[in-house]
Every structure is written in structure tokens, then in C-alpha cells.
Amino acid sequence: MSDQDLVRLRALLDETIERGEERLPPEPRLSEELGVTRGRLRTLLRHLENEGAIWRHVGKGTFIGQRQVIEPLAAAANFSVDDILHARGVLEPQLAAEAAIHAVPEDLAAMDACLAEMALSHSMLQWKRLDEKLHRTIAQATHNVLLVTLYDTLRSQMKFTLDRRIDQVFGAEPGPKENTDDEHHKVVDAIRRHDPQAAEAAMREHLRALRAKLFGLR
Known part of the structure; x- marks a missing residue:
């Protein structure tokens, strides 16, 4: 191609x-x-x-974006930012752990390609698109269609709530975000080592750091 x-x-x-x-x-x-x-x-x-x-x-x-499993208007009415942050903290570390167990070389190559592009990105919009791509690539590396569907459902809710806060905090800044990129590398490196405990911990710490940057919360 x-x-x-x-x-x-x-x-x-x-x-x-x-x-x-x-x-x-x-x-x-x-x-x-x-x-x-x-x-x-x-x-x-x-x-x-x-x-x-x-x-x-x-x-x-x-x-x-991903296919919306739940209608966005219903999402806006029923899910708060806190709901979404908590759901990410529950689901995504487990996805990283499962990816560490099931990832194949093609999955790791796709993650590495994302990280390389993120390091070269010059705009927040480009970096954010690659960030979304990396997180979904990790979900796909579980090779579990239901888990990917759950991730896509969560991602569709983030689009209408959490993304607004991300734009408020980071929208005027250029990418990449070096600290966040380092956190991503730790997650991917643990997946590469097929270490589910380390992958889960690294993803959890990454999401905690994001929450702190966005809201000053731990």
C-alpha cells in the first residue's frame, strides 16, 4: 500500500x-x-x-471514529466524566494484561509504528489520533472480539465527554506529550515481554497520570 x-x-x-x-x-x-x-x-x-x-x-x-454501540445522546445523559474515568481504570489495565498474554508480532509492530509516529507528530490533533489508535491496537491485541467491542463502546462515550476536557487542557499545545509517550512505551514494553502484571500496572499508572493532568485527581 x-x-x-x-x-x-x-x-x-x-x-x-x-x-x-x-x-x-x-x-x-x-x-x-x-x-x-x-x-x-x-x-x-x-x-x-x-x-x-x-x-x-x-x-x-x-x-x-469507532462504530457507536450506544447512542451518543443517551451517553451524554447517563454517563458522567467520573463514570468514564472509572470505567477506563477498570477496563483498560485488564486489556493491557490480556494483550500481554495474546499479542503476536504483528500486534507489537502496529504498536511500535504508533509510538514512532507519535514521537514525530507536530500537532495535538495528530498526536491525539495516534493516541486513540494505540489504545485500540492494545485492545485488538487481546484477540477477543467482545473485549474490543466493550472498548469501542467506552471510546464512543469518551468522544462526547472526556475528549472535551482533553481539548480544554491540551488543545492549544503542540504534540507530542513526552511524559505520556514514556508511559505508553512502558505499557508496550511490558506487552512485548508478555508480562501481564507489568502491563496492567503500567496502563493503570498511565491512566492515573492522565487523570491527574486533567483534573488534579489521583
Whole structure:
């Protein structure tokens, strides 16, 4: 797959997010803007869909983020930021532990690629997209479809609540975030060693540090 095609599509995705839009243009327009065939475009879209960056609904279009399992309006009414922080603290350390048990070389290569891109990112928007990609890659490394679905459900709630706080705190700053990147490396290194206890502890500490940065809470 040509990296340049994917780079252009990612840039278009970022521009769409910056405009506050949640759906990409129709395929004919996308194909024309990127200068690729429809078949090539679908291959690129499948790549992003596998990453969890987009999801597609036949007859409705291509949407940004993971497929929403719970309707966002219901989420906004029922789940507080504290609910989401607590849920992340329960679920994601366990996902990291499971990833340490089940990850294969391809999973680790995908995590390493995320970390490398994050180190080179020059905007918060790009860094944040890669952060989301890394966390989902860790979930996928469990090779458990139900656990990935639970993660995607949690991620969809974060999009409408916790992400606003992240933008308030970090939105004006350039990426990458060195301390957070170091925390990510510790999680991935523990997964690489197939050490579930260390992976769980590293992810828990990473989420505690994030909570402290966002709200001054431990």
C-alpha cells in the first residue's frame, strides 16, 4: 500500500475533524480529491476502518471514529466524566494484561509504528489520533472480539465527554506529550515481554497520570 495515499487520506480525516464534522465526503468526491480509483479508495478506507479510525454504514456514508454501540445522546445523559474515568481504570489495565498474554508480532509492530509516529507528530490533533489508535491496537491485541467491542463502546462515550476536557487542557499545545509517550512505551514494553502484571500496572499508572493532568485527581 502506498504510504502517500494513506497520508493524504489521514490528512483529509484530520481536516474533517478540525471542521467539527463527523462524516467523510461520499466516495466519488473522496476518490477525486485523493486522485485514486474507487477500488483503491475502498482499500484505504478498509485500512482505516481496521484501525478503528472510521466506520461505514451502507447507504449512509463513512463516519469518523469507532462504530457507536450506544447512542451518543443517551451517553451524554447517563454517563458522567467520573463514570468514564472509572470505567477506563477498570477496563483498560485488564486489556493491557490480556494483550500481554495474546499479542503476536504483528500486534507489537502496529504498536511500535504508533509510538514512532507519535514521537514525530507536530500537532495535538495528530498526536491525539495516534493516541486513540494505540489504545485500540492494545485492545485488538487481546484477540477477543467482545473485549474490543466493550472498548469501542467506552471510546464512543469518551468522544462526547472526556475528549472535551482533553481539548480544554491540551488543545492549544503542540504534540507530542513526552511524559505520556514514556508511559505508553512502558505499557508496550511490558506487552512485548508478555508480562501481564507489568502491563496492567503500567496502563493503570498511565491512566492515573492522565487523570491527574486533567483534573488534579489521583
